[in-house]
Amino acid sequence: MCMGENGRVSLDEVAESRRVAVLGAGSWGTTFAKILADGGSRVSIWARRPEVAREIMQSHRNSDYLPGINLPLGIDASSMLPEVLAGAQQVYLSVPSQSLRENLRIVRELIPERVPVVSLMKGVEKGTRYRMSEVIAQELDIAPERIAVVSGPNLALEIAKQQPTAAVVSSSSLETASAVALAARNPYFRSFVNTDVVGTEFGGVLKNLIAVAIGIVDGVGYGENTKASIITRGLVEMTDFAVAFGALPETMSGLAGLGDLIATCESPLSRNNTAGRLLGQGYDYHAVIAQMNQTAEGITSVAPILELAAERGVEMPIVSQVAEVLAGTLDPRDIAPHLTTDTDVPQGE
Ligand SMILES: NC(=O)C1=CN([C@@H]2O[C@H](COP(=O)(O)OP(=O)(O)OC[C@H]3O[C@@H](n4cnc5c(N)ncnc54)[C@H](OP(=O)(O)O)[C@@H]3O)[C@@H](O)[C@H]2O)C=CC1
Numbered sequence: 368m369c370m371g372e373n374g375r376v377s378l379d380e381v382a383e384s385r386r387v388a389v390l391g392a393g394s395w396g397t398t399f400a401k402i403l404a405d406g407g408s409r410v411s412i413w414a415r416r417p418e419v420a421r422e423i424m425q426s427h428r429n430s431d432y433l434p435g436i437n438l439p440l441g442i443d444a445s446s447m448l449p450e451v452l453a454g455a456q457q458v459y460l461s462v463p464s465q466s467l468r469e470n471l472r473i474v475r476e477l478i479p480e481r482v483p484v485v486s487l488m489k490g491v492e493k494g495t496r497y498r499m500s501e502v503i504a505q506e507l508d509i510a511p512e513r514i515a516v517v518s519g520p521n522l523a524l525e526i527a528k529q530q531p532t533a534a535v536v537s538s539s540s541l542e543t544a545s546a547v548a549l550a551a552r553n554p555y556f557r558s559f560v561n562t563d564v565v566g567t568e569f570g571g572v573l574k575n576l577i578a579v580a581i582g583i584v585d586g587v588g589y590g591e592n593t594k595a596s597i598i599t600r601g602l603v604e605m606t607d608f609a610v611a612f613g614a615l616p617e618t619m620s621g622l623a624g625l626g627d628l629i630a631t632c633e634s635p636l637s638r639n640n641t642a643g644r645l646l647g648q649g650y651d652y653h654a655v656i657a658q659m660n661q662t663a664e665g666i667t668s669v670a671p672i673l674e675l676a677a678e679r680g681v682e683m684p685i686v687s688q689v690a691e692v693l694a695g696t697l698d699p700r701d702i703a704p705h706l707t708t709d710t711d712v713p714q715g716e
Pocket residue numbers: 391392393394395396397414415416419432461462463464466470487488489490521522523524660661662664
């Protein structure tokens with residue numbers, strides 16, 4: 368590492384020598400690779416299909432996932448995991464949540480010792496109901512202090528077009544969070560740090576479920592009052608749930624909670640919102656899955672989140688009705704999770 372003026376190492380010099388790996392070349396892995404490269408890191412990205420890696424290397428594009436986006440020259444890509452991970456000083460993970468465990472088992476021996484491992488994912492594992500940081504800690508057998516999660520209002524295509532946005536990097540170690548935030552920042556992307564891993568991670572998972580609900584009512588044709596009611600009550604539901612698991616309420620009113628909720632519920636770019644809209648238009652679960660060619664984490668997180676909620680006695684009327692629509696037991700036109708069926712007058716904001 369070279370020294371700057373006065374013998375000090377400047378931030379630019381640190382960045383110049385930083386080598387990072389991103390596993391997963393879908394829309395978010397590729398966009399995050401761009402964020403890191405535009406922040407000065409040398410980035411190696413793993414694509415499971417060789418043709419995707421080849422396109423990134425030869426044309427600096429990933430046309431399957433980011434049509435029209437030119438990627439920085441500082442991004443290398445390969446479908447060979449050892450090549451991508453050798454010498455990485457930070458490792459970012461961006462595969463679908465349900466495939467994380469099997470992928471970690473493959474890369475376990477290849478991840479360099481002591482480096483931060485960062486989850487970019489927004490799902491909960493079915494069956495175990497673990498958050499992604501918990502799956503990472505288990506499979507890699509590493510201390511929580513080495514793990515960070517990134518979440519926030521981060522629709523990939525907008526960021527790939529360099530529209531300014533912000534995110535939260537969370538780790539139980541502020542040192543790890545800060546090291547990641549330093550890498551994951553550039554003129555259009557700003558990373559804030561906190562130590563509320565539970566809140567930051569659950570924020571990203573829960574907003575997907577509310578976005579599916581918004582998609583459903585959009586598909587049915589309901590208007591802004593319905594959607595605003597669901598977003599507002601959805602935030603209450605998200606906060607009740609996350610706080611029951613130890614999150615700080617303020618995390619849920621920040622970028623990883625409210626911020627991401629707004630972005631995902633408002634945008635037609637959101638895959639969760641899109642999946643909901645198809646349900647609202649009358650397609651059943653199987654038809655929706657068949658039409659989605661990208662990851663919609665909310666669909667798979669519904670069941671484990673409701674199981675966790677039941678365990679802690681948290682009521683989730685919106686998520687419950689989404690589950691019913693997915694199961695085909697509730698007509699999307701009857702969805703009104705913000706309306707109480709109790710005889711009591713509900714208290715709330
Ligand atoms: N897109 C976004 O705006 C954002 C997404 N996220 C989160 O990032 C995570 C990844 O999502 P995203 O990139 O959008 O998803 P995409 O559907 O765009 O891409 C998925 C990527 O994972 C690969 N993949 C699929 N199945 C497997 C598997 N079994 N093993 C290994 N790799 C696999 C795909 O490879 P192949 O092309 O070969 O199928 C592709 O590279 C999700 O948790 C999502 O919630 C977070 C913030 C923003």
